[in-house]
Amino acid sequence: AAVSWYDEFQRLYDTIPCVEVQALKEHNDQVLHLSFSHSGCLFASCSKDCTVKIWSNELDISLQHSSNMRPYNWSYTQFSQFNSDDSLLLVSGVFVGPHNSSSGEIAVISMENFTLLSRVRNKPYDVFGCWLNETNLISGNLHRIGRVTSCSVLWLNNAFQGIESENVNVVKRLFKIQNLNASTIRTVMVADCSRYDCPDLLLDYEEQLAASSACPCPVFDLGSDSEEEEAKAKQTLEPAVPEVPGARDVVAEAGLQQLFDDILEGVRPTLTETELETKVAELFVRSRTKPPEPNLLPTDSNSKAKYLIFTTGCLTYSPHQIGIKRILPHQMTTAGPVLGEERRSDEFFDSLDHVIDIHGHIIGMGLSPDHRYLYVNSRAWPRDCIISDPMQPPPIAEEIDLHVFDLKTMKEVKRALRAHRAYTPNEECFFIFLDVSRDFVASGAEDRHGYIWDRHYNICLAKLQHDNVVNSVAFSPVEQELLLTASDDSTIKVWRSPRFVRGQQARKPRPRKLLFSWLMNQKS
Numbered sequence: 001a002a003v004s005w006y007d008e009f010q011r012l013y014d015t016i017p018c019v020e021v022q023a024l025k026e027h028n029d030q031v032l033h034l035s036f037s038h039s040g041c042l043f044a045s046c047s048k049d050c051t052v053k054i055w056s057n058e059l060d061i062s063l064q065h066s067s068n069m070r071p072y073n074w075s076y077t078q079f080s081q082f083n084s085d086d087s088l089l090l091v092s093g094v095f096v097g098p099h100n101s102s103s104g105e106i107a108v109i110s111m112e113n114f115t116l117l118s119r120v121r122n123k124p125y126d127v128f129g130c131w132l133n134e135t136n137l138i139s140g141n142l143h144r145i146g147r148v149t150s151c152s153v154l155w156l157n158n159a160f161q162g163i164e165s166e167n168v169n170v171v172k173r174l175f176k177i178q179n180l181n182a183s184t185i186r187t188v189m190v191a192d193c194s195r196y197d198c199p200d201l202l203l204d205y206e207e208q209l210a211a212s213s214a215c216p217c218p219v220f221d222l223g224s225d226s227e228e229e230e231a232k233a234k235q236t237l238e239p240a241v242p243e244v245p246g247a248r249d250v251v252a253e254a255g256l257q258q259l260f261d262d263i264l265e266g267v268r269p270t271l272t273e274t275e276l277e278t279k280v281a282e283l284f285v286r287s288r289t290k291p292p293e294p295n296l297l298p299t300d301s302n303s304k305a306k307y308l309i310f311t312t313g314c315l316t317y318s319p320h321q322i323g324i325k326r327i328l329p330h331q332m333t334t335a336g337p338v339l340g341e342e343r344r345s346d347e348f349f350d351s352l353d354h355v356i357d358i359h360g361h362i363i364g365m366g367l368s369p370d371h372r373y374l375y376v377n378s379r380a381w382p383r384d385c386i387i388s389d390p391m392q393p394p395p396i397a398e399e400i401d402l403h404v405f406d407l408k409t410m411k412e413v414k415r416a417l418r419a420h421r422a423y424t425p426n427e428e429c430f431f432i433f434l435d436v437s438r439d440f441v442a443s444g445a446e447d448r449h450g451y452i453w454d455r456h457y458n459i460c461l462a463k464l465q466h467d468n469v470v471n472s473v474a475f476s477p478v479e480q481e482l483l484l485t486a487s488d489d490s491t492i493k494v495w496r497s498p499r500f501v502r503g504q505q506a507r508k509p510r511p512r513k514l515l516f517s518w519l520m521n522q523k524s
Contacts, residue, residue: 011439012454012461013498014497014498014499015439015480015481015497015499016440016452016461016462016481016497016498017452017462017475017480017481017482017483017495017496017497018452018461018462018464018495018497018498019495019496019497019498019501020464020493020494020495021494021495021496021501022060022061022493022494023491023492023493023494024055024061024063024491024492024493024494025490025491026053026063026066027045027047027049027051027053027490027491027492028049028490029047029048029049029076029490030047030048030468030471030487030488030490031045031046031047031048031471031472031486031487031488031490031491031492032046032047032048032076032077032078032079032471032472032486033045033046033077033078033079033080033433033471033472033486034046034433034472034473034474034484034485034486034492035079035080035081035082035474036057036082036474036475036476036477036484037082037086037477038082038084038085038086038477039086039477039478040057040476040477040478040479041056041057041086042054042055042056042057042064042082042086042111043055043057043474043484044080044082044089044091045080045486045492046076046077046078046079046080046091046092046093047076047077047490048076049076050068050069050070050074050075050076050077050093051066051067051068051069051077052066052067052069052077052080052089052091052109053065053066053067054066054089054111054114057476057482059504061494065114067091067109067114067116069091069093069107072095072105072107072119073095073096074093074094074095074096074105075093075094075095075096076093076094077091077092077093078092078093078094078125078126078128079091079092079093079128079129080092081129081130081131082111083131083133083134083135083159084131084133084134085134086111087110087111087112087134088108088109088110088111088117088134088135088159089108089109089111090106090107090108090129090130090131090137091106091107091108091109092104092105092106092122092125092128092129093105093106093107093125094125095121095122095125103121103122103123103124103125104121104122104123104124104125104126104127104128104129104140105119105120105121105122105125106119106120106121106122106129106137106139106157107119107120108120108137108159117159117160117161118157118158118159118160118161120137120139120155120157120161121139121141122139122140122141123140123141123142124140124142124184124186126186126187126431127139127140127185127186127187127188127310128186128187128188129188130188130189130190131190132156132190132306132327132332133332135158135159135160136156136157136158136159136332136333136334137156137157137159138154138155138156138157138174138188138190138308139154139155139157140152140153140154140155140185140188141153141155142184147274148180148181148182148274148278148390148391149178149179149180149278150178150179150182150184151176151177151178151179151349152176152177152179152184152185153173153175153176153177154173154174154175154176154177154185154188154308155171155172155173155174156171156172156173156174156331156332156333156334157170157171157334158170158171158334169334169335169336169338170334171334171338172331172333172334172335172336172337172338172339173338173339174308174327174331175308175325175350176348176349176350177312177323177349177350177352178289178349179312180278180282180314181278181313181314181315181316181317181390182316182317182390182391183312183313183314183315183316183317183319183390184312184317185310185311185312185323186310186311186312186319187310187311187319187362187365187431188308188309188310189308189309189310189365189367190306190307190308190309190327191306191307191309191367191371191374191407192306192371193304193305193306193307193371193407194304195369195370195371195372196370196371196372196407196408274389274390274391278390289347289348289349289350289351290347290349290350290351291351292351292352292353292354304329305326305327305328306326306327306332307324307325307326307327307407308324308325308326308327309322309323309324309365309374310322310323311323311362311365312352312355315387315390315393316387316390316391316392316393317390317391317393318361318393318396318426318429319361319362320357320358320359320360320361320362320381320393321355321356321357321358321362322355322356322358322362322365322374322376322405323352323354323355324352324353324354324355324356324407324410325350325352325353326353354410356405356410358376358378358403359380359381360378360379360380360381360396360397360401361378361379361381361393361396361426361429362376362377362378363377363378363379363400363422363429363430363431363432364376364377364431364432364433364434364443364444365377365434366433366434366435366436367436368436368455369436369437369438369477371407372406372407372408373404373405373406373407373413373436374404374405374407375402375403375404375434375436375441376402376403376404376405377400377401377402377432377434377443378400378401378403379396379397379398379399379400379401379422379429380396380397380399380401381393381394381395381396381397382394382395393426395425395426396425396426396429398421398422398423399418399421400418400420400421400422400432400443400445401416401417401418402416402417402418402420402434402441402443402453403416404416404417414458415458417441417453417458417460419451419453419460419463420443420444420445420447420449420451421445421446421447422445422446422447423446423447424446430471431471432444432445432446432470432471432472433471433472433473433474434473435473435474435475436455436475437475437480438455438480439454439455439456439480440452440453440454440455440461440475440480441453441454441455442473442475442483442485443473444469444470444471444472444473444485444486444487445469445470446469446470448465448466448467448468448469448470448487449463449464449465449466449470450463450464450466450470450473450483450485451463451464452464452483464483464485464493464495466485466487466489466491466493467487467489467491468487468488468489469487469488470485470486470487471486471487471488472485472486473485473486481496481497481499481500482494482495482496482500483495
């Protein structure tokens, strides 16, 4: 959309928020997350000091309110998100329960008077939670089935749990998903398909010229390496042929019996306890899983659909896959049965509509402003590595790759962006939040810097200095020349563009010289 290279030079040089104008030091421990309100007038910060602070975003940013969550047995706050009309704030934290077993909890705070409206348990805590609409939020729960097998349940919760009538549901089960090899569902977020195709935000310039003329590409697994594998993936998305009731049960029982017979007869090598548990769980889940929804890709008829996006896995406990599940219109309210629609015995679990394999440890995700593009921070595994023990994932690279996926076609559309680094091993790896504006992408890193890239040219434009790990970044949703960074050095830094800083300096009145003022006073 650029008119000339000179204009592009001005944009790339003059509009990047790379000039530090303010440092906020009201937190007294590591600052973990930042989030803006949709209006851009407020932002919230979460910290290891167990407070969530709400700030007024004026020319000089000031603290408006601070809520201490320690009275509710929280260890620290880790994530926040404003609802669509900025009237409520979701705050996610680590709740220290009985026997020192840490799980998560979500609190909802009213922006009108900063009162606590409700609290919802959230397990594991790195599900974080998110808003589905103005008054309903998504949380998680985890049920252990075996040593490396579990079931993740995602719940829809009404934010006003203590206010609604006792005759109205305040919770409803959304999805129940089987986890294998010690994996769990984490980091949930919602993408709104109705926001697609804003011409200023498209990364495909041919598509900018004809925004909606191209037919959506068929979905395939991004981890596949051959046309044959892609064809198989396409087939799984076609409407299923009606099955004979109980047919899958018979197949699963036969498969289980065959597995045991092979082990006893020595046809199959002896399995470890973990391998046996995984094999049995895989056979069980085949006969107890609801088929995926057909036609995942957005069309005119389902353009208002929403996707639930989360990290998951199938080989080890470290998150290495992105799961996508479409949320249907009747699922967007807590009305109806608490446990959701009635299920047959062979639909005990929900299947994922699409899976993106990253082949590395996922440490961050963020959506573009139009919700069409998903940006993913990951640390790659060695090429051709084999995972034999789910409790021992492969070593991860120090370089962080920033992948870009088009949620309209389910394809990777840009080569990975690089510059930032991380150093912690698998078992200590933590989330590094990123953010996306109209033209820029920003991310934290463990090398004491925040980074800014251009979305169109894939070039790193700026490094933003801190004294410790940078955990989170946030662009103002109404002014991309304003960026916030949060760090383990307990500070929030405010960054403005060179153009904005020059404009502010030009507006400041010049002080009169003291001698001239003294002479004028003597004459009077």
